[in-house]
Amino acid sequence: MLKALKDSGAEIWLLTDFEPRLEKSVYKNLPKRACDLIYAARVMEGLMEGHNWLHSPYWETKLSKWQALARLHKKWLRLLEILDWLAHRNYATDAMVKVNLLEQFDSPYFRQEKLSYFGNLDGILCARYLYLNASRRALARRPSSLPIKLGNEFDGLITTCPINIRVEGKGCLVQTVHDLIPLEYVQTSDHVANFGQRLNSCLPARKLYVSQATRKKFEQAYGSANDAGGIVILQPPSLKFPAKEHRGLLEQKVLRPSLRTKNHHGELVPFRYLLFNSSVEPRKNLLFAVKAFRISGLAEHGIRLCVTGMLKKDSYSREVAKQADESVLLTGYIDEATKSNLFLHAMAVISPSLVEGFGIPVLDGACIGAPVIASPSVAHREIQASQDFRELIWLCDTLDPTTWAEAMGQIAKAEMARIGDPQAERQRRLSRYDTVSAAILEDFRRKICEQVKPDQLSK
Structure with missing residues (x-):
């Protein structure tokens, strides 16, 4: 997805809920540029490890020798996370923190395979508890999607899986629908009600279906009311070989x-x-x-x-x-x-x-x-x-x-x-x-552009 959009001339920012908090008392004497560098490193470490940097293997190893302290450390972190979420459960997404990756071009994180997709990004938008709040809204007695305010800087938002969100104001929302498996097969780990509401939030959005089978199942289960429609795309293969x-x-x-x-x-x-x-x-x-x-x-x-x-x-x-x-x-x-x-x-x-x-x-x-x-x-x-x-x-x-x-x-x-x-x-x-994957990728890129509208891809 990122490569297809980048090849089409788009400016791309990644939206994530990895938003570290830097204690002002600790960093107050540092220059703003130095604080920005530390902040960016914490965000990229979160994306690298899949969790907050405080839970990274480095710190877990440090604490492993003192198991009692490690357990206390985890309990305190959990308590702080709960209190922090309660304070930000209605977090305003128009207050997203920006990390400009063009300023981090020599970061060590750019040279690790897991973050190779950074080469197609211009920056990162951090919105703490974005996905948790979206999930909480999906499971509420009266479910509603989480509003995201893009402002005038962005033309649209594309997801790579269904998320319980909506875009307010200017900008289009394109949701990717892979399957309905949690609804049709019991032995899965997904929360059925949450997943069902995430799919429901796709109705007013433009959609990218990964197969005709998925599109047919979605339309049968959710009907056509308020459906903004979508297209089926054959996604590119995933194998990566050296030059x-x-x-x-x-x-x-x-x-x-x-x-x-x-x-x-x-x-x-x-x-x-x-x-x-x-x-x-x-x-x-x-x-x-x-x-x-x-x-x-x-x-x-x-x-x-x-x-x-x-x-x-x-x-x-x-x-x-x-x-x-x-x-x-x-x-x-x-x-x-x-x-x-x-x-x-x-x-x-x-x-x-x-x-x-x-x-x-x-x-x-x-x-x-x-x-x-x-x-x-x-x-x-x-x-x-x-x-x-x-x-x-x-x-x-x-x-x-x-x-x-x-x-x-x-x-x-x-x-x-x-x-x-x-x-x-x-x-x-x-x-x-080389030949087959290039042909599929080009067809994928073309269809993505048709769905997002070519005039919105670049500023």
């Missing part, structure tokens, strides 16, 4: 992803493993995939199943760990570079999800030219029907694991016969990915 001159390091005889689990059998031979890349939860249907893999007998031929999702502390993840033998590699969390490398060298990609709003792993696999076995969800059918993906994506019913086992066996046999030179196959996949 062409630096791709020599991708030529490996053995892959050794860093493991976050107790499964230490971490070697993978290129083009001799099936890849499952997703979160580990019931709707992703990983246990079904493990069962089908064991039925297929591919492990006897040295072919493995690589699972990159992070195991949780629940009964489903415990059962996955129990069923996984040495032929199943559980990597846990992996970074983007490792993920891309695993897709590049996978014999095939599998996605047996019971329900999806879209299906990024299926798109990633097809774009790179790897065979994909996927469940016959409507979203997966849409991906199969686009580009030249029909020959690459196999849609198999998830009612019988033997069907998947047979598909795994057929693909493995065909790929072992087809891939004679691993280097040639690697080059073929990289070249294909």
